[in-house]
Amino acid sequence: MNAKLLLDKLEKITTWKRREQRAPNKPLLLLYALARIEQGKTRLFKYSEVHEPLGNLLREFGPPRTVVHPEYPFWRLENDGVWQVAWPPPLQVRERRTQDVSAATLMEEEVEAGFPPQVQKLLEKDPDLRRRVARMLLDAHFPTTLHEDIQSAVGLDTEWETTRRRVRDPEFRSKVLAAWRNRCGVCGFDVRLGRTSLALDAAHIRWKQAGGPDVENNGLALCALHHRLFDRGAFTVQPATRKAEQGPMEVLVSDLTAGTRGLQESLMRFHGSGLLLPEKEDQRPESAHLLWHRKEVFRGPAHDSAGPG
Ligand SMILES: [Zn+2]
Incomplete structure (x- = not known):
């Protein structure tokens, strides 16, 4: 060996x-x-x-x-x-x-x-x-x-540089951020320093590790906080109506989330509310990718005060 x-x-x-x-x-x-x-x-x-x-x-x-x-x-x-x-x-x-x-x-x-x-x-x-x-x-x-x-x-040292500190696919990031006009799809966060968007990511809905493609309809522009919460499954996104991509999309927060400071302001107040969406239909999240996130990542069930469940 x-x-x-x-x-x-x-x-x-x-x-x-x-x-x-x-x-x-x-x-x-x-x-x-x-x-x-x-x-x-x-x-x-x-x-x-x-x-x-x-x-x-x-x-x-x-x-x-x-x-x-x-x-x-x-x-x-x-x-x-x-x-x-x-x-x-x-x-x-x-x-x-x-x-x-x-x-x-x-x-x-x-x-x-x-x-x-x-x-x-x-x-x-x-x-x-x-x-x-x-x-x-x-x-x-x-x-x-x-x-x-x-x-x-x-129990591993977190100082270890296990993540390559480079943007994996700069093209994916710029395509997704452009589609969302450089703001977080959940909260609208759009802080810039000069011409650079700060703390704004292009998140994959279906993870790259699960074969998720680098295309706009598998992406979501999210601020750093909402990106982390989305990848941990604290919330998901689903079509608000049956007509999937054509209609509005809503944010669903997991019933398992808890907390005091920040929970309401950063998360719960978006529960059941509409996701900001790109203008072009073909850039909006595809329902198959959203379904994957819901099944494989989202810590359901959704909070019951809104949404079809
Ligand atoms: Zn946000």
Whole structure:
């Protein structure tokens, strides 16, 4: 095993099998395991240690699902060649690869897992490789607005430059901002310094990581705050009427949002209100992309004081 081989294997894991649905289980567990190396902890660790933290990571950064399965990546990663499960004898023959191993079994049998010794050695001695691995996993599965929050939640140093500090597609940004006439689609924020718009982003509705294209109808001009809230699923956007793209669009805020200062002023007051839209119809958000956001990102249900639900 060398660094290149490891990165190749990880790249295979990060290839989405089903482009539509997000699959953050394995990358989040791998990031958690990387953080353990940073913290100088042992190579193998029990499932019971990770059950709750990984469940929380999945609930917070994974797609909105009623049930999360932190046990899946804990043993399924073994098939990807970058993970080792220390199966206790009773589990070796019976359940291995033939059926799902439940969280309860993993706990009862005190099953341990972690990077294989060679991988662990590589990662331990090479901080730069750890950084590259973290960056690859984050880039492949999450928009950059989430990277710092995820790093901090798994216990990785947030000073790490895991996000390339360049604008990925300057053309996408300028097209989207122009379509929205340089203002946030939610709040209308349009502060400029000279001729430059400040803190205004072109957000992808369907993430690039999920195959979202760099075209206007997959974009939303959002201020930095609303961009972050949108990528975290605190609100979504949907057609206010059935006639999708032709009609108005409304902002729907998640019922799970809470807070005191800022919640009303920055978010709740836009709930059920119209999104500012580009004049040209073909530049307005496409309903298929909005639907993806609603299913894979939005922390529903919507607050019930407005909208069709
Ligand atoms: Zn805004």
